[in-house]
Amino acid sequence: MNQLLALTPRRLKLLIIALPLLLATLYYALLAADRYVSESIVTVRQASQDSAGSVPGVAMLLGGVNPPSRDDTLYLRQFIHSLALLNRLDAELDLRGHFEAETADPLYRLYDGVSQEWFLDYYRSRVEVTFDDIAGLLTVRAQGFEPAFAQALNAAILKESERFVNDFSQRMAREQMGFAENELKGAAARLQQAKSQVLAFQTKNKLLDPLTQAEASSALTAKLQSEQAQQEAELRNARTFLNDSSYQIKALRSQLEATRSQLDIERLRATSGRTGERLNRLAADFQELILQAGFAEDAYKLSLAAVENARIEASRKLKSLVVIEPPSLPETARYPRRIYNLVTLAVICLLLYGITRLVIATIREHQD
Structure with a gap:
């Protein structure tokens, strides 16, 4: 504390302002290496799903598989x-060799033998x-101590990104x-099972189509009822x-009895049948089997269409990397920003000098 109070304003300026600015100026003038930045702009585009939508039901079966292109771009950033x-x-590209070669810059070089985790942090700070x-859109800025290397690094990143x-x-x-193929196998098995059930039903009941048989029986019954009503009317007439013992009356009675x-x-026949089952019940069961088949x-047709659509989609790119701006070849170094950094350091030093003078003045006032 006494040493701080003993400092004169001139020595304080030299210590807080002049010395840091001198060291920074010497570093930026003699040691700081130029870092060039190559910039590119890309995005991930998703192929149109019109082919899936053109097949009825395929979009419903395959929908929700492809994530939005925004998510894909975020995946690419990671x-x-x-x-x-x-x-x-x-x-x-031998990144280690390039970033370790700049031995003069103690702050931004990569030191020999650093760990994998340190190297990754260093890489993330340079890309x-x-x-x-x-x-x-995704903007990629790759730094390098040489313009050609910065461009080559950016181009290699885009090449690996496209492969990803x-x-x-x-x-x-x-x-x-x-x-889609698994769904097709399941649909084919269910279709075969449904057909087997229909065949087993027909074989068991010895009926090709109980629905047709029931309709024919119902039509025949209605016809016989109509004939019966007509014959009863003729008999009454x-x-x-005529008396009941006449030949015509006996003939009409005989026809009506038949x-x-x-x-x-x-x-x-409609209510019992050969197998003891009712024909209408057989027709209802058969109709249910036909509906299931x-x-x-x-479902089999839908699955087959889905497989064909998936085969078409597999043969083309569902997603692609679109390069909006290719990697640039920098002409001037973007870093370090010498003037900006020196001005910022000067402002900080001045603020620190003012605070220190205020602290010293406060301490001296309390001592008095």
């Missing part, structure tokens, strides 16, 4: 800062990735294809002028 990409870039939430998007798209297509007997037979056939 991939660019991933350790897997760093290892690929290091193997291709800036920003996402425009409104336009859905393609692999991701193809993997989704394969999963979609597998799902004949009795008005019609009644046939009507009873048809009614019995029709539904299984429709």
Whole structure:
């Protein structure tokens, strides 16, 4: 404390203002390495799903598989800062060798033998990735101590990014294809089972189509009832002028008895049948089996169309990397911003000097 109070304003200025500015000026003039920035702008576009929508029901079966392109762009941003990409870039461009070569700059060089985690943090500080939430664009800025290396690093990042998007798209297509094929197998099994049930029903009851048989029996019964009513009317009419022992009356009675007997037979056939089942119950059961078979056939057609659509989708890119602006070749170094940094440091030093003078004056006032 006494040493601080002993400092004169001139020495305080030298210590707080002049010395930091001198050291910073010497660093930026002699040691700081120029860092060039190559910039590119990309986005991930999703292929149109018109082909799936053109097949009825396919969009319903396959819908919800593909995520929005905004999410894909965010996935790509995480991939660019991933350790897997760093290892690929290091193997291709020798990132360690480039960033370790600038030995004069003690602040922004990469030191020999640093750990994998330290190297990843260093890489993330040299590759800036920003996402425009409104336009859905991804801006990649890659730094390098040489302009050509910064451009090569940015281009390599875009090449690996395109491979990542393609692999991701193809993997989704394969999963979609597998799902559609499994649905097709299940639909085919259900269709075969439904057909077998229809055949077993026909074989068991020895009826090709109980619905047709029931309709025919109902039509025949209605016809016999109509004939019976007509014959009864003729018999009553004949009795008005003939006695019951006449030949015509006996003939009409005989014909009426035959019609009644046939009507009873048809009614019995419709309500009992050979197997003891009622014909209307057989018709209802058969109709249910036919509906199940029709539904299984429709599901099979839908699954078959889904497989064909998935095969088409698998043969083309579902997602693609669109390069809005290719990697630029920088002509001037963007970093370090020497004048800006020196001015900022000067302002900070002046503020610190003023605060220190105020503290010293306050302490001296309390001592007096």
